[in-house]
Amino acid sequence: MSGILQYISDCDCTITKGFIFIAFAIGVFKLTTTTLSFASIIFDSYILPGVNFSKYGANKGNWAVITGASDGIGKEYAFQLAKKGFNIVLVSRTESKLETVATEIQTKYKKQTKIVAFDATTDAPENYVALSKALEGLPVTILINNVGQSHSIPVSFLDTTDEEMMSIITLNNIVTLKVTKVVARLIVSNVGKSKNIRGLILTMGSFAGLIPSPLLGVYSGSKAFLQNWSGALAGELKPEGVDVELVISYLVTSAMSKIKRTSFSIPNPKQFVSSTLKNIGRRVGAQERYATITPYPSHALMHWGIETFIGVYSKTVNKINLDMHLSIRKRALKKAARLEAEKKQS
Numbered sequence: 001m002s003g004i005l006q007y008i009s010d011c012d013c014t015i016t017k018g019f020i021f022i023a024f025a026i027g028v029f030k031l032t033t034t035t036l037s038f039a040s041i042i043f044d045s046y047i048l049p050g051v052n053f054s055k056y057g058a059n060k061g062n063w064a065v066i067t068g069a070s071d072g073i074g075k076e077y078a079f080q081l082a083k084k085g086f087n088i089v090l091v092s093r094t095e096s097k098l099e100t101v102a103t104e105i106q107t108k109y110k111k112q113t114k115i116v117a118f119d120a121t122t123d124a125p126e127n128y129v130a131l132s133k134a135l136e137g138l139p140v141t142i143l144i145n146n147v148g149q150s151h152s153i154p155v156s157f158l159d160t161t162d163e164e165m166m167s168i169i170t171l172n173n174i175v176t177l178k179v180t181k182v183v184a185r186l187i188v189s190n191v192g193k194s195k196n197i198r199g200l201i202l203t204m205g206s207f208a209g210l211i212p213s214p215l216l217g218v219y220s221g222s223k224a225f226l227q228n229w230s231g232a233l234a235g236e237l238k239p240e241g242v243d244v245e246l247v248i249s250y251l252v253t254s255a256m257s258k259i260k261r262t263s264f265s266i267p268n269p270k271q272f273v274s275s276t277l278k279n280i281g282r283r284v285g286a287q288e289r290y291a292t293i294t295p296y297p298s299h300a301l302m303h304w305g306i307e308t309f310i311g312v313y314s315k316t317v318n319k320i321n322l323d324m325h326l327s328i329r330k331r332a333l334k335k336a337a338r339l340e341a342e343k344k345q346s
């Protein structure tokens with residue numbers, strides 16, 4: 001660095017000097033902001049204490065509504081929010097699974113529960129009526145838009161069946177919007193300056209929404225939609241006293257991901273939800289995105305690295321994603337063929 005400064009001061013040409021100085025200043029600025037944003041990830045992930053949920057009315061009889069609450073990440077949101085002091089409304093498809101989760105919450109965390117069971121892909125008006133009825137008179141302060149569906153295996157857009165396409169868009173987008181309309185109105189009426197508590201709406205995004213993902217095109221587009229919708233809602237509801245956040249995740253072990261073993265980059269739902277709730281209101285890996293959080297530490301580093309050094313819309317990232325999904329598709333087809341052969345033999 002001292003060599004560069006020496007060269008600038010020795011050089012005779014004013015224009016060259018000016019250009020070198022500007023390039024040098026931009027370089028120093030970029031290095032400083034990159035270092036600061038990296039430091040911020042480390043700070044959020046490992047140093048700052050967890051967010052205090054009393055600002056959302058914990059342990060005061062308030063309720064959280066969670067969709068897709070009978071399994072995976074949603075079930076874990078239900079357990080951890082009950083542990084933090086909220087009564088829970090569990091919304092999902094399979095009634096028997098919801099009853100099991102409700103019983104566990106009542107016995108383990110001594111919190112009240114309500115269950116609402118429907119197949120959300122129908123988008124039937126009765127579903128939202130049933131939800132509204134269940135919520136009547138409840139002081140709801142939190143909504144977790146967790147329900148979601150991906151492709152059964154990676155598949156090109158042209159080979160995606162209309163049925164799968166409609167079910168992904170209905171569940172991930174239409175249902176999320178309609179459920180939010182029902183619940184957000186309630187939250188707004190229950191929070192604000194006069195009540196001295198805030199509301200919270202979290203929506204599950206995905207790396208597939210952050211990065212265009214070949215062979216998961218419909219899922220990728222549906223999650224990208226949630227990014228902008230949730231960001232817009234965040235601006236609208238901030239003055240009403242409601243924090244709105246999109247939660248970005250890479251892989252987590254679950255029925256949807258079909259991954260059973262955890263690793264450095266793949267947490268289980270318990271680890272993932274714990275990182276999320278600890279960091280509400282912070283960006284962690286989503287440093288450049290308002291009202292967005294990439295909470296799990298290894299996911300945060302991946303998000304930051306891709307966004308900072310390669311670009312989420314770059315050709316390179318698109319190609320890496322395509323190759324990864326081609327390989328997953330090949331393995332899934334091989335497995336399906338093996339299972340079919342075993343079935344025929346038995």
Ligand SMILES: NC(=O)c1ccc[n+]([C@@H]2O[C@H](COP(=O)([O-])OP(=O)(O)OC[C@H]3O[C@@H](n4cnc5c(N)ncnc54)[C@H](OP(=O)(O)O)[C@@H]3O)[C@@H](O)[C@H]2O)c1
Nearest residue numbers: 068070071072073093094119120148206251252254256257
């Ligand atoms: N797992 C990952 O790697 C990953 C990565 C990024 C983002 N995400 C996002 O995280 C969210 C949760 O994923 P997950 O992996 O926890 O999924 P999961 O384990 O498959 O659980 C999905 C939940 O949604 C419910 N559900 C599914 N279809 C439904 C329908 N038609 N109607 C009503 N409820 C329905 C399920 O109910 P039943 O129990 O009745 O089936 C279950 O409670 C999703 O939005 C997903 O896109 C996941």
